[in-house]
Amino acid sequence: MSEQVDCVVIGAGVVGLAIARRMALAGREVVILEAEAAFGTHTSARNSEVIHAGIYYASGSLKARLCVPGRQALCRYCAEHDVNYRNIGKVVVACEDAQVPAMHKYMEQAKTNGVDDLRLLSRDELAELEPNVRAAAGFFSPSTGVVDSHGLMLAYLGDAEAHGASLALASPVVAGEVTDRGIVLRVGGAETMAIECRTVINSAGLHAPAVARSIAGVPPQSIPPTYYAIGHYYTLTGKSPFNHLVYPVTRADWLGVHVTIDLGGQVKFGPDFSWIDDVDYRFDESREPAFYEAIRRYYPGLRDGTLQPGYTGIRPRITGPGEPAQDFTFSGPSDHGIPGLVNLFGIESPGLTSSLAIADHVANLLT
Numbered sequence: 419m420s421e422q423v424d425c426v427v428i429g430a431g432v433v434g435l436a437i438a439r440r441m442a443l444a445g446r447e448v449v450i451l452e453a454e455a456a457f458g459t460h461t462s463a464r465n466s467e468v469i470h471a472g473i474y475y476a477s478g479s480l481k482a483r484l485c486v487p488g489r490q491a492l493c494r495y496c497a498e499h500d501v502n503y504r505n506i507g508k509v510v511v512a513c514e515d516a517q518v519p520a521m522h523k524y525m526e527q528a529k530t531n532g533v534d535d536l537r538l539l540s541r542d543e544l545a546e547l548e549p550n551v552r553a554a555a556g557f558f559s560p561s562t563g564v565v566d567s568h569g570l571m572l573a574y575l576g577d578a579e580a581h582g583a584s585l586a587l588a589s590p591v592v593a594g595e596v597t598d599r600g601i602v603l604r605v606g607g608a609e610t611m612a613i614e615c616r617t618v619i620n621s622a623g624l625h626a627p628a629v630a631r632s633i634a635g636v637p638p639q640s641i642p643p644t645y646y647a648i649g650h651y652y653t654l655t656g657k658s659p660f661n662h663l664v665y666p667v668t669r670a671d672w673l674g675v676h677v678t679i680d681l682g683g684q685v686k687f688g689p690d691f692s693w694i695d696d697v698d699y700r701f702d703e704s705r706e707p708a709f710y711e712a713i714r715r716y717y718p719g720l721r722d723g724t725l726q727p728g729y730t731g732i733r734p735r736i737t738g739p740g741e742p743a744q745d746f747t748f749s750g751p752s753d754h755g756i757p758g759l760v761n762l763f764g765i766e767s768p769g770l771t772s773s774l775a776i777a778d779h780v781a782n783l784l785t
């Protein structure tokens with residue numbers, strides 16, 4: 419069976435759905451092809467659900483440029499579409515004196531990125547905001563929040579469908595070919611088919627480089643290598659000892675074992691960081707002692723036996739161990755020379771926060 423479709427989005431995670439919505443709202447005929455039997459079961463369901471303010475990202479990077487407007491657009495969207503979210507605020511802490519200069523660097527970086535509402539906390543203010551947190555210094559980010567990521571994806575999908583888009587589940591893209599009639603995608607699943615498309619947006623997350631490689635005619639040099647970095651989350655039993663999210667100062671490319679409080683009031687700690695070879699979400703319980711140690715640096719009251727294994731998420735990395743941290747990478751027609759094709763690579767944090775801004779960016783690459 420062969421079909422013709424104006425615009426195909428590969429992958430129904432939060433980013434693919436935001437793009438499908440954006441294209442459908444612009445009047446395009448959109449089909450979303452999703453390999454799994456449900457939307458949003460990979461990275462979009464396995465993250466911290468934090469609406470990032472835009473503090474950490476390198477000046478001028480796409481992460482910095484898309485996070486701040488993305489956060490503003492996301493909060494407006496959630497308010498208008500009844501998606502559950504909350505600007506709970508975040509306290510960033512230097513656990514030791516030696517980390518205070520790095521903490522001030524975060525504040526400077528935030529200012530450069532257009533985040534102008536951070537407030538340096540005195541020791542008294544810190545103790546008042548978070549009486550159970552021990553730190554040498556800290557600052558407060560009032561515009562950091564949390565969002566119901568499943569509700570957000572449902573809203574994006576609903577909007578896209580209301581504008582004529584359709585979602586095909588259990589429809590993995592297995593191969594493709596660049597032709598003079600457009601891009602032909604081969605779709606597996608129960609009913610295999612070929613689809614001839616004018617526009618293809620590859621938003622396959624952890625598998626985006628593999629999908630790009632499976633399309634004959636896409637220049638190999640335009641496709642980055644694939645690396646995976648797993649993060650574990652533990653949950654805390656009992657009532658929250660925190661009033662806000664709490665992030666310790668840590669290395670440049672990772673936000674550390676931080677505190678998130680979800681919309682149901684559940685406290686989560688994580689994610690940690692380690693390189694893995696394949697997409698494998700199994701929880702490694704041997705990490706527990708390292709979690710107790712990391713958390714007690716800022717929350718010394720953590721009692722033995724109160725951490726429970728939660729879940730894992732995997733970062734879609736395109737740079738490997740020892741290399742500089744990556745930026746969001748969009749490979750469009752002006753990069754690879756193929757009209758109508760955009761590949762999205764390395765869409766890790768803050769991809770959820772930035773999803774609406776990413777959708778605008780991708781649409782602009784196609785005009």
Ligand SMILES: Cc1cc2nc3c(=O)[nH]c(=O)nc-3n(C[C@H](O)[C@H](O)[C@H](O)COP(=O)(O)OP(=O)(O)OC[C@H]3O[C@@H](n4cnc5c(N)ncnc54)[C@H](O)[C@@H]3O)c2cc1C
Nearest residue numbers: 429431433453461462465466468591623731767769770771
């Ligand atoms: C541990 C962790 C914590 C994070 N925390 C935050 C946070 O707090 N705030 C924030 O803003 N961001 C956060 N992020 C980043 C955010 O979760 C991601 O940027 C976002 O979810 C990526 O969405 P996506 O649609 O690109 O990918 P995904 O959600 O992975 O979706 C890709 C989809 O493509 C499908 N697919 C794959 N191959 C094929 C194929 N061949 N054919 C068809 N479909 C295919 C998959 O099944 C999947 O549904 C975090 C990420 C991680 C890993």
